[in-house]
Amino acid sequence: MLRSAGAADAMDGLMQPRPLTIAHIVERAERLYAHKCVTTAGADRHTYAEVVHRVRRLATGLDLLDVPVGARVATFACNNRRHLELYLALPATKRVLHTVNIRLSSEHLEYIVNHAEDDVVFVDRRLLPRIWPSADRMPRVRHWVVLPDGSDHPIPADPRILDYDELLMRADPFAGSFEDAFASADENLASGLCYTSGTTGRPKGVLYSHRSTVLHCLGTLAAGLIGLSESDVVMPIVPFFHANAWGLPYGALMAGASLTLPGHSADPVHLLQLMEAERVSVAGAVPTVWSSLVPRLGNHDLSATRFLLGGGSAVPPSLSETYRAATGVPITHSWGMTEVSPVGAIGGTRTQHRGATEEEQVAVRAAQGQPLPLVNVRIVDVETGRALPRDGHAVGELQVSGPWVASGYFRRGADDSFTDDGWLRTGDLATIDADGYLRLVDRIKDLIKSGGEWISSVELEAAIASHPDVAEVAVIARPDPRWTERPVAYVVLRDGSDHTAEELLRHITPMVAKWWLPDDIVFMTSLPKTGTGKLSKSSLRESARIG
Incomplete structure (x- = not known):
């Protein structure tokens, strides 16, 4: 068909207008990769065929609960196989997957569930005591479906509470094609809802579409970036509630890669044992998690690893290079936000850097990367x-x-x-x-303005983190009557270290301008974290203000 476009004629292509939907990801995994596995915590092991069969039961189970199309359905769960089933069944049946941060305060939790107007909440049994006290302050939630997770936490006697596996047993598997059900649907239908951390006000909801999720998923498959492929074993350590686990679950399913899920534990030994036993090739986590594994890296065979992804906050170059020395694989920087689904850029060297010096390549790897x-x-x-x-x-x-x-x-x-x-x-x-x-x-908001000049907290943190005995560091501004603001560093040392503030200052003095040097270095046993595992500078600022 020809149509006018100014002085020239434009022509439409003759291609099928099939929508981009998560239903395609589900059925692709079922048809092409039925033999691949989803493993949770090294014990619960199911093939993709078994997972999608349960997804088909869940699709009918949602109908039994009278969950309307377009309804927001919350998940309050760890990285496990049943949570993955919800990742697939909810958007594939035109409901909206709302992943809720399990570390939220009661105030933010109640606000988010009420603001989203969630119809049903699916919750891990071990997490039910965290959310159930708020149930009566979430009046729109009609059903609370408990996901068995091996725990024996008591379940209140309440008609609103249902058992997930019992619901699936009651439901006959959906026998049709999820994809055909979307054939005439709009690919811009909402597929997922994730709220920002709310560190500077009320959390804000980011509403993903099927189209945006599928395109983001294809981005994770791009060669030269993350490049997920059928031969990979992917381990999202980053929580499922953190912007769809950076798209890794959907990307793995589309590529046909096996999935290893850590379950509820973030214990360093547990994570490393999983990576070794399951021959994990791709894993993603925030820097604080990668840092926690460092003391035990040498005790495990990570030779299957080809790509380690870091995000959520800046990865200190020293941390990345520690992994490169221990495993042969550096932590690759990424940049993104909840509002960017979340991955916007991926780091690493490219062909133009092959002739660069080692120092130059380290500098390139320290960048957040190319979009x-x-x-x-x-x-x-x-x-x-x-x-x-x-x-x-x-x-x-x-x-x-x-x-x-x-x-x-x-x-x-x-x-x-x-x-x-x-x-x-x-x-x-x-x-x-x-x-x-x-x-x-x-x-x-994290820049420090001292005497009219700017100090980068990120660069100062990287300098301090380059000391081998520093496990974690955060730099904030402290009000100063003379200079307006001065930097203060909060540091966690590795076990067994007894370094002093003076020794750390001597270490960083050659790396930064003299007037950047922190006025104070405060040693702590741990740093406060946000619900997604990032360093909580707002908590440190509050303690500095009160102190």
């Missing part, structure tokens, strides 16, 4: 909004656009998180070089 295909990034002057050059030196606010980037927030009015031309304002300060490499300088 994934279909993702666009730019930096702008914070005050004027003027676009800044991609020269690796100019620092500006990072803005992002693309088909898996949010355009607004769920049930929320106009928000200054978006520009007039539709780009997402990330709140990150960054540089972009001529090769498109993104390097984060800091969060705008």
Whole structure:
């Protein structure tokens, strides 16, 4: 068909308008990779064929519960096989998967479930005591479905509470094609809902579509980036509630890779034993988790590993290089946000770096990387909004656009998180070089302004983290009557270390400007974390303000 487009004629292609949906991911796994396995905690082992058969039962079970199309259905669960079944059945039946952070305060938990107007909550049995006290303050929830997880926590006698496996046994498997049910549907139907951490106000809901999820999934399969393939064994250590576990579950299923899920435990020995026993080739976690494994790396065979993904916060170069020395595989930087589904950029060296010196390659690996295909990034002057050059030196606010980037927030009015031309304002300060490499300088809110000059908390943290006895570090601004703000470092040392603040200052003195040196180094046994495992600088700021 020809149609007018100004002075020239444009022509439509003659291709089938089949929608991009998660239903395709489900049926692809069932048809092509039925023999592949999903393993939870090294014990619960099911093939993809068995998992999808249970997904078909769950699809009918949702009908038995009269869950309407478009309803938000919450999951309050760890990384396990039953949670994966919900990942597939809910969007494949046109419901909305709402993954809820299991570490939230009661206040935020109640706000999120009520704001989403969740119809049903699926909850791990061991987590039921965390959420059940709030049940009566979540009046829209009609059913609470308990997922058996091997625990024996008591279950209250309440007609609203159902058993997950009993529900599936009552339901006949859905015999049709999930994909055919979507044949005439809009691929922009909502598929998932995830709320931001709410560290600077009420959490905000990011509503993913089938189209955005499938395109993000394809991005994780791109060769030269994460490059998931059929030969991989993928282990999402990052929680399922953290922006769909960075897309790794959907990506693994689409590629035909086996999945290893850690269950409820994040114990370092448990994680390393799983990686060794299951021959995990790809794993993703936040830096604090990767750091916790370091003392035991030498005790396990991780020779199957080809790709270790770090995100959620900046990966200290020293941590990445520690893994490279111990396993041959560095931790690869990524950058993203809940609003970016979440992966927007992946780090690592490319062909142009083959002739670079070792020091130059380390610097490249320390960058957050290049944007994934279909993702666009730019930096702008914070005050004027003027676009800044991609020269690796100019620092500006990072803005992002693309088909898996949010355009607004769920049930929320106009928000200054978006520009007039539709780009997402990330709140990150960054540089972009001529090769498109993104390097984060800091969060705008985390910069320290001392005597009228800026200090990057990220760079100062990286310098301190380069000391081999530093397990964790966070740098914040403390009010100062003379300089307005001065940096303070909070440090966790590795077991057995007795280094002093003076020794750490001597270590970093050659690395940073003298006036960047922290006024104080506070040693702690652990640093406060957000619900997704990131360092909670807001908690440190509050303690510094009160102190």
